Amino acid sequence: MRVVIQRVTQASVHVDGTVVGEVQGGLLVLVGIGQGDTQSEVRWLAEKTASLRIFSDGDGKMNLSIKDIGGSALVVSQFTLLADCQKGRRPAFTDAADPDIAKRLYQQFAEELAILGVPVERGVFAADMKVSLVNDGPVTIVIDRHPSAQVGASAPRGPA
Numbered sequence: 001m002r003v004v005i006q007r008v009t010q011a012s013v014h015v016d017g018t019v020v021g022e023v024q025g026g027l028l029v030l031v032g033i034g035q036g037d038t039q040s041e042v043r044w045l046a047e048k049t050a051s052l053r054i055f056s057d058g059d060g061k062m063n064l065s066i067k068d069i070g071g072s073a074l075v076v077s078q079f080t081l082l083a084d085c086q087k088g089r090r091p092a093f094t095d096a097a098d099p100d101i102a103k104r105l106y107q108q109f110a111e112e113l114a115i116l117g118v119p120v121e122r123g124v125f126a127a128d129m130k131v132s133l134v135n136d137g138p139v140t141i142v143i144d145r146h147p148s149a150q151v152g153a154s155a156p157r158g159p160a
Helices: 039-051 099-115
Strands: 002-015 018-023 026-032 062-064 072-077 120-122 129-144
Touching: 002 039, 002 072, 018 026, 018 072, 018 120, 026 099, 039 099, 039 129, 072 099, 099 120
Parallel strands: 026 072, 072 120
Antiparallel strands: 002 018, 002 026, 002 129
């Protein structure tokens, strides 16, 4: 499982010209579900996302989490995060989970964030979405969590 977390002042998702999710201040979280991912990865990444200290405190230091600032998260599924571009010029998506599994785990990720106290807006799974954002900072964090990883660790992917 891979998430791309962007600190935003504003983010929205449109489907067929209609806003389906929008936040003012908080996070845009792009979520890619991979082969073999389970609730364990979902919980770990939701907790990590909710508690990441990437918002500025009174001294201008990144010392506060989204929960600390009362921000919201816009969670968007994005299987292209699992693209393998090592060979040729066309990305391969064989590392992405089956859509039925990916949809269930994506929904669970959003639900876990909400359980952790983060207000959540969502994109529409498998829809052709138009995502707009104003990245604040810019701050963008990429976190991988794989089924083989030990609890509390993020396992690297690919050759060293």
